[in-house]
Amino acid sequence: MKYFHAISRFSVAVGSLSGLATGAMMLVILTDVIGxxxxxxxxxxxxxxxxxxxxxxxxxGMAGAQATDSNFQVTILxxxxxxxxLHWQRLLSLAVALAGIGIIAWFTAKYAISATEQGEASFGVYHWPIWPERIILSVGLCLLVLQIAVDLVGSAIWGDEKMKAGLPHHSGAI
Known part of the structure; x- marks a missing residue:
């Protein structure tokens, strides 16, 4: 189980980078507006x-949100x-998410590799490489797939509560 928790903690740590990206984006926009x-x-x-x-x-940030159960959920049904x-519903939901997001991650990774090989860039006043953005997107989706797989296997083996024990929890249930 410690490997499962290590992956979840890694997802949360990578998710923290998304917070840094927010701060950096604010600085860029502020500098642009002042200029x-x-x-x-x-x-x-x-x-x-x-x-x-x-x-x-x-x-x-997506894998970290999955690891901490921070995604919003409509729980009326x-x-x-x-x-x-409820346990079986969670397993089914995770399996469907794993399949769907796994397919998207697969195609995104293939596209990121192709964009990197071609040196994809924007056509504007300035030359700006787009391929790093494709890699970031692909890495984020692959980390999300890994986290969903960890949640699915861990919940199936140890149960939902034990799997999330020791990790931050932010219920987004409505």
Whole structure:
């Protein structure tokens, strides 16, 4: 079980990078706004940098949100299920998520490899490489797939509560 918790803790740590991306994005936008307003000189590549930071914020944070159970859930249909039925519902939900997100991650990884090999870049005033963004997106999705797999296997073996023991928990149930 310690390996499962280590993967979950790694997901949470990578998710913390998404918080840093938020702060960096705020600094880029603030610098751009001040440059435009007071010096009539916008920050070059501010939009491109902000997009890359937004991708990092969203996709690097997903596995951490999964690990801490921070995703919002609408529980109207499952609120009255027995603990046993709730456990089976969670396993089914994780299996469906694993299959769906696994397929998306597979195609995203293939595309990231292709974009990197081609040196994909934007066509604008400035040359900006897009392939690093594709890699960030792919890594984030692959980490999410790994975390869902850990949650699925761990919940199947040890149960839902024991699997989440020792990790931060932020219920997003509505």
């Amino acid at each position: 435009r307003a007071f010096f009539a000189s916008p920050l070059p590549l501010a939009t491109e940098i902000s997009v890359m930071l937004l991708i990092a914020k969203v996709f690097l 499952i609120d009255n299920l027995s603990p046993r039925a």
